Amino acid sequence: MRKYLSLIKNYIIFTFEFVSYLLFKQPSVKGYQSMINLFCLTGGASNDFFSKVISMFNYKKNANVESNLFGVQRSGDLDEIVEDINENGFHISKYRLPDKIIQEIVRFSKENKAKIRLMDDEIKLGKSEKGLAYFDAENLQAIRYDYMESDLINNKIVQDLMGDEFFVEIANRYLNSNPIIDITALWWHTNYSKNPDDNAATMYHFDMDRIKWLKVFIYITDVGPDNGPHCYVKGTNRTGSIPQGLLKKGYQRLTDDEVCMCYNSKDILEFAAPRGTIIFEDTRGLHKGKHVLNNPRLIFQLEFTNSLFGSKIKDPILKSVSSNSLKSAFRKYNKLLNYYI
Template structure:
C-alpha cells in the first residue's frame, strides 16, 4: 500500500512538471528540457498510459481535406479506416502502391547528388564538425550513416509534394485522431562500413519519444534485402503495455538483440525486405531498428506527422521557397499543420 502511494505521488509530480512544460511551450514555442525528460520517464513508468492521457488533452480537431487520394493510392474514407485499423493493431502498414518511378528516381538522384553529413560512430563525434560530401554508392564508405540537411529537404519541390499529399495527410490524421503536424523530415544512407549494431546509426533496438504521439512514413529508395539492412519492427510493441517493464527500466536507451529476444515470440519480429519505392507507415513508439548492413548500401526518405510539437528540440528549419503556387497556398492556408517550418 505504502509503495503504491509513493508511486502515485511520484507520477503526479512528473505530471505537474510536464504540465508546466506545456504552459511554457505555449508561451515560447520551446519545450523545457526537464518537462521533456519527465514525459519520457512517465512513459517508461506507466508503460505508455501517460502519453495516451496527454494526447487526449492536447489533440486538436481534425480537418476535412479536399480528398484522401494521392501518391499512395486512390483512397475512399473506408480505405483510410482499414489502414488505420491495421496500424492500431500491428503498429505498421505497408502500402500496396508505392511511390511512382518518377518520384522515387527523383529522390534517389537527390540522394546521390546532394551534400550530406557523415554521422559519427558515437556521440562524442558530434563535438567535431562533420564532413560534407556527396555519397557515391560505388566507393568504400567512411562511416555507417550519412544524413541530409532537413532545410534542403523541406525546400525541395518533390518533398513539398509529399508533405502536402492528401493520401499521406489523411492516413496521418486518421491514425492520430487529430490534426497532424508536419514534423521531422529526413533522408539518409546506411552503409556496410561496420557489420556491428551501432547506437548512433539506429541499428540497435529502441523506441522513439520525440513527441506525445506521431506516425512516420518510410520511403525505400533502393531495393532492401536481408544483406542491405532492412528496417525491423516488433509488431504490437507500439501499444500501451506493449513494451515490458523490464525493458522500460533501461529508460530511453538502445537495446541489444539479447535484451529484446527474451520477451517477444519470433512471429512478432517484422523485417521489411522490399523493392525500391515501397512506403511503410509505422508508429515508432514501438521497438524498431535498422538492421546492420552486410553488403552494399540503402537510401531512405522519412517524414513524420505528430499531434503536437512539444517534445524533442530540433534546430530551426524554414520553408523559404515553394514548389508552385498551389502548394504555397495550401501550406499558408494550413499554417497550423506546417508551423514547424514556417
C-alpha cells in the same frame, strides 16, 4: 511508493511545462525529460492521455483525399490503414512510390551533400564532427549519412511528398489531430562497420521526441535481408506492450537478445521489400534499421505529429513552397508547416 511519487512529480512537471509551452512556445528540457520518464513509468498511458487532451483542442475532422500520387480516394481505405496501425503499430501500403519520383530522389542524393554521422566509438573517443560529403559507396566514412533537412524541404519533389494528401490525411486520422510535419529526412545506411551502432539507429529502440506521431518510411533502394531492412516488433505501439524490465533502462538502445527474450519471434519483423515501398509506423514501438551487410540502403522519411512539445526544435527554414500539392495541403491542414515556417 517511490514509483508513485515519481509519477506524481513527473505529471506535475509535464503539465506545468506543457502549459508554459502553449503560452510561450519555448521548448523545455525539463518538460521533455518528464514526458520520457512518464512513458517509461506508465508504459505509454501518459502519452495516450495527453494526446486525447490535444485532440480536444486541435481536432480536425476527417477530410476527403483530393489530390495524391497514388489515386487513393476512398475514405474506407484510409480507415482500414489507420486501424492496422492502431492494432499492429505499422502498415505496409499496397501503393508504391512511382519510379519517376524515386529517380528524382536518387538524383537529389547525388547532387547534395550529406552529414556523415559519427559512430558510437568515435563519440566515446570525443572525435569531432566529420562534416558533409557527397555519398560515395566506394569510399565510405560511416554507417549513416543524413541529408540536410533544409535542402530536402526546399526541393519541389520532396514538397510534393510532404503535401501528399494520402500521407497527410492518414496522419490526421491516426493522430486524431491537425497534423504537423516535424521531420523530413533522407539517409543512407551502409556496411561501413561490422557491428550495429547506437548512434546510427541500427539497434532496437523506441522514439520519444513528441507526445504522439506517425512516421512514413519510403524505401528508395531495393531492400533485401542484407541491405538493412527496417525492423519492427509488432504490437509494441500499444500501451503496456513494452515490459517494465526494458522500460526501466530508460531511453536507451536495446540489443537483439534483450528484445528476443521478451517477444515471440513471429512478432519480430523485418521488412525486406522493393524500392518504392511505403511503411506507416508508430515508432513509439520497438524498431531499428537492421545492420547493413551488403549494398547500402537509401530511405526517405516524413514524421507527422500532434504537437511540437518535446525535443528541441531545430527549425530548418522553408524558403518557399513551389509544390502545388503542398500549397493545397497547407490550405486544408493549417498547422502542417508550423515546424518549418
